[in-house]
Amino acid sequence: MDLKEIQNLIKFVAKSGASEVKLEMDDVKITIKTGSDERETTILQQMPMQAAPQMQQPVQQQPQAPQQESQPTGGEEKAAGKEDEGYITIKSPIIGTFYRKPSPDKDAFVEVGDSVKVGDVLCVIEAMKLFNEIESEVSGKIVKVLVDDSSPVEFDQPLFLVDPS
Structure with a gap:
């Protein structure tokens, strides 16, 4: 498995939304973990004759809006307290x-x-x-x-x- 195939696998896992994927082949064992709070994917690639190289590949994610503690709305809402003028x-x-x-x-x-x-x-x-x-x-x-x-x-x-x- 070459680097290009590994990168394609990372992209596929990132798009799928899976949190962890393990792939074992004859001479390669790959574990891809994506953390919900982290913005990176860690790859462990272990080969029997070599030391286990570790690579880190950033995953492109859309920034998410911060969580609001206010109650959800379906559209515009009246202000919690009307302003002095009553608007x-x-x-x-x-x-x-x-x-x-x-x-x-x-x-x-x-x-x-x-x-x-x-x-x-x-x-x-x-x-x-x-x-x-x-x-x-x-x-x-x-x-x-x-x-x-x-x-x-x-x-x-x-x-x-x-x-x-």
Whole structure:
């Protein structure tokens, strides 16, 4: 088994999501372990006539969002405590890039002063090449846009202030 075949095996195991794979052949014994917290795969290759060489090959993994202790949401939610003015904060349900317009040559979905009702599209957030429409879960008037167009947003980041009256 040559190095190219071992590298292909590492890639296959990393994509499969398996935590450990053992492969034994006539003159080669390979164990591939992937740790959930580690960002590398360790290979042990033992041959009868040679000392066991140890190689470490990094596994490319997508960074994961930090775990939030707040309760999960299915979309925008009311702020835990209403702000002094009584506005409702609409927050980002996902991590991605915030866009106020459906395309560069179109008008913004909403502007400050616009009235919105439940189900109206407020913006889109691009995540992993998918454009997710963010709909209002409250009725009212847009008081403030809290994020600049084409800027990155985090999960639960405030996007809009809405006056429900």
